[in-house]
Amino acid sequence: MQPILEIRDAVRVFKTPEGGAVRALDGVNLDVDANEFVTLLGPSGCGKTTLLRAIAGFEDLDDGQVRVDGADLRRVPAFRRPVNTVFQSYALFSHMSVARNVAYALEVAGVGKDERTRRAGELLELVGLEGMETRKPSQLSGGQKQRVALARALISQPKILLLDEPLSALDRQLRQQMQVELKNLQDEVGVSFVFVTHDQEEALTMSDRIVVMCDGRIEQTGTPREIYRKPKSRFVANFIGETNMIKVTFDGKGTATSVEGIILKVSEAAPAGRATAVLRPSDLTLSDSKNAPAHAILGKVRQEIYLGAELHYLIEADAGGEYWRVTAKDEGVGFHTGQSVALSYDPDVIHLIEGDA
Amino acid sequence: MWGPPDMKRFLKPGWLLLTFYSLIFFSFIYLPLAVIIIYSFNSNPMDMTSWQSFTLDWYRGLFGLAEVGPSLGTSAIYVESTDQLLKALRNSLIVATTTTIISTTIGTATAIAMTRFRFRLRNAYQGLMMMPMMMPDIVLGIGLLIFFVTLGFKLSLLTIIIGHCTFLSSYVFIVVQARMAALDPALEEASADLGANEWVTFKKVLMPQLMPGIVGGAMLAFIISMDDLVITYFIAGTDSTTLPMFIFSMLRRGVKPEINAIATLIILASLIIAVIGLYLRTRQVE
Ligand SMILES: Nc1ncnc2c1ncn2[C@@H]1O[C@H](COP(=O)(O)OP(=O)(O)O)[C@@H](O)[C@H]1O
Numbered sequence A: 001m002q003p004i005l006e007i008r009d010a011v012r013v014f015k016t017p018e019g020g021a022v023r024a025l026d027g028v029n030l031d032v033d034a035n036e037f038v039t040l041l042g043p044s045g046c047g048k049t050t051l052l053r054a055i056a057g058f059e060d061l062d063d064g065q066v067r068v069d070g071a072d073l074r075r076v077p078a079f080r081r082p083v084n085t086v087f088q089s090y091a092l093f094s095h096m097s098v099a100r101n102v103a104y105a106l107e108v109a110g111v112g113k114d115e116r117t118r119r120a121g122e123l124l125e126l127v128g129l130e131g132m133e134t135r136k137p138s139q140l141s142g143g144q145k146q147r148v149a150l151a152r153a154l155i156s157q158p159k160i161l162l163l164d165e166p167l168s169a170l171d172r173q174l175r176q177q178m179q180v181e182l183k184n185l186q187d188e189v190g191v192s193f194v195f196v197t198h199d200q201e202e203a204l205t206m207s208d209r210i211v212v213m214c215d216g217r218i219e220q221t222g223t224p225r226e227i228y229r230k231p232k233s234r235f236v237a238n239f240i241g242e243t244n245m246i247k248v249t250f251d252g253k254g255t256a257t258s259v260e261g262i263i264l265k266v267s268e269a270a271p272a273g274r275a276t277a278v279l280r281p282s283d284l285t286l287s288d289s290k291n292a293p294a295h296a297i298l299g300k301v302r303q304e305i306y307l308g309a310e311l312h313y314l315i316e317a318d319a320g321g322e323y324w325r326v327t328a329k330d331e332g333v334g335f336h337t338g339q340s341v342a343l344s345y346d347p348d349v350i351h352l353i354e355g356d357a
Numbered sequence B: 001m002w003g004p005p006d007m008k009r010f011l012k013p014g015w016l017l018l019t020f021y022s023l024i025f026f027s028f029i030y031l032p033l034a035v036i037i038i039y040s041f042n043s044n045p046m047d048m049t050s051w052q053s054f055t056l057d058w059y060r061g062l063f064g065l066a067e068v069g070p071s072l073g074t075s076a077i078y079v080e081s082t083d084q085l086l087k088a089l090r091n092s093l094i095v096a097t098t099t100t101i102i103s104t105t106i107g108t109a110t111a112i113a114m115t116r117f118r119f120r121l122r123n124a125y126q127g128l129m130m131m132p133m134m135m136p137d138i139v140l141g142i143g144l145l146i147f148f149v150t151l152g153f154k155l156s157l158l159t160i161i162i163g164h165c166t167f168l169s170s171y172v173f174i175v176v177q178a179r180m181a182a183l184d185p186a187l188e189e190a191s192a193d194l195g196a197n198e199w200v201t202f203k204k205v206l207m208p209q210l211m212p213g214i215v216g217g218a219m220l221a222f223i224i225s226m227d228d229l230v231i232t233y234f235i236a237g238t239d240s241t242t243l244p245m246f247i248f249s250m251l252r253r254g255v256k257p258e259i260n261a262i263a264t265l266i267i268l269a270s271l272i273i274a275v276i277g278l279y280l281r282t283r284q285v286e
C-alpha cells in the first residue's frame, strides 16, 4: 500500500541574523501510512515545527519533496493542500461564532448555509461540544478551544491532520484526558495524524509510530515499544524516559564488561566490540546484599525519593562508576540510605547500542 | 464573601488625594467646553461673560433664520454670512471625508505590508512613515506649499486633500500597525490552511480583525482633517476656505457669540462621531 505522505530528503536552511545558517531540516525522509498516528518527538529547536509547516505549505523546502497520495506538492499553495492543521495557539477567529469557526472551510468552499450548519453540528458533537454553536471563542475554556480547533480542522475531511504541540497549553490533568480523547478521535475519523510534541510520555501514550528528531535529522523511527526498548542511539535512549547507560565492551557471546569491571549478562545478539548497555530504572530489582542472586551488581543506596506509588533510588556500585537509577513499587519495605544492596535484572531487557559514542 | 463595604478605605489620605486629583483633572479638560456651551445660549451680545438670558438666536443666526444685526452701537456684522459659513462647513466635510477614505486605505495597506513582508529598506521606510507626525505643522505647510507651487498646482480643495493625506496616512498607519502587530500570524495561516486564498483571508479574517484599528485610525484622520488650521492655511486656495479657517478669520475681528454656537455644534458632532466609533469598536471584535 502506498503511504499517504512521503517526505524525501527534505532540507530547509534558515539564515540567522548573525550571518550563520541553521539547518532546520537536514535531509529528512519519512513515510506516513493511511490511518496512522505518527508523532514527531524531539527537543525544542530540532525542526519539528519546520517539518510540519513544510507539509502544510507555510514553509518552502530548499531541497527535497513532500508528496501526498503520490502527488508532489512543490508548487501547491497551502490553501489547495489536502491537509489541515491544529495550531499551538489554536488560532480561532475571535470575531466568529464557534459554529462559523468550525464551518469556515465549508464557507470558503461555497457550501450552502443549511449544509454548513448541519456539518458544524456533527463535528461539534464529535468533539463533545454540542450546544456551543453560538458562543464566541473568548467564552470558551482552553480545552474547549482546543476541541473547536480540532473540529474546524477536521470538517473538510483532510487526508492528513497536522497538530503542533496542541496540548502544551493545557494543565496536566486535562492534557492526559485529551491525549486519550485525541487517540480515540483519530481511530473514529480514520485520518492520518502527524502530531508534534517534545513530551516523551505524550508520544508513548498516543502514537502508532514515533519519529525521534535531533538537529534537523531523524534519529530513529519505530513503535513506542521499539523506541523505548531498542533505542538506536544514546540520544534516543536519553530522551525517552529515564535510563541507565553503561559503557561496556561486549564479547559477542552474552557478556558485557564495563570500564569499572561490572559484568552484565546480555541475551541480545550483537557483534563484539564497544557498546553502551541500556537498562531502564524499572528493569532493575533491589534486594538485600545478604541474599544476592547470581550476577547481581553490589552497591550502596545513596538517595531514596518517595513518590507515592513509586520509590526512586540512586545506587552507587561498589565497583564505582555513575550512580544507578532504580525505580521500585512501594511495597511497604524500603531500603535506606547507606544500606548495602544488590541490583538484579533479567538479561533479556538489556539493550546494547553499538559503538563508542 | 460579600461583606459591608469598607468605608475606612475611602477615607485614607491616598484615596482623598486621588479623588481630588481626578476632580481637578477632569475640570481642567471639560470646564472650558462647558463654559462655551453655556455661553452659546447667553443673549448678551456685548459681554459674553455676564449672563443675560437664554436665547437660541446665535444658532438661528448661523443658519440665517434670525437677523442678528448690529446692535448696541457696534457696526460689526457678526456672522459674515450664513452662506459663507455653510460653504466652509461643506468644504471641510468634503476634505475630511475624502481624506479619511484615502488615508485610511493607504495607511491600512501600508501597515499590513510592513508587518507581513520583509523587504530591503523596511526600517528606513517605517521611519519615513513616522516622520510627518514629528514634523511641526508650519514646516509641513510651507513644504507642501512650495511643492504645489513648483509643480504648478492651482491651490484648491484638491491641494488641501492631497496635503492632508500625506500626513494623515501616517496617523492611520500607526494606529492600524499597532493592531496588526498584536495579531497572531497563525490566524491568516489557519485561514489559508482551511482553503481560503489571500483575498478571501483578507476579507473574512484580516479586515474584521483589524477593524477596531481601522475605525480608530479613520476617526482620528477625520477629526484631525476637520480640525487642521495651520497646514490647511498654507495650501488652501481663495475659494476653499474650511471651517477652522472661517472661525479663525471671524475671531480675528473679535470674539463673537456665534463662535460659541459653532463650537457647541462641533462638540456635539464630535460626540456623535465618538459614540458611533465606540459602538462600532465594541460590536466588531469581542
Ligand atoms: N523563520 C525562521 N527564521 C530563522 N530561523 C528559524 C525560523 N524558523 C525556525 N528557525 C530555526 O530552525 C530551527 C528549528 O526550528 P523549529 O522547527 O521551530 O523547531 P521545533 O519546532 O522542533 O522546536 C531552530 O533552530 C529555529 O531557531
Ligand SMILES: [Mg+2]
Binding pocket: A045, A048, A049, A050
Ligand atoms: Mg515547535
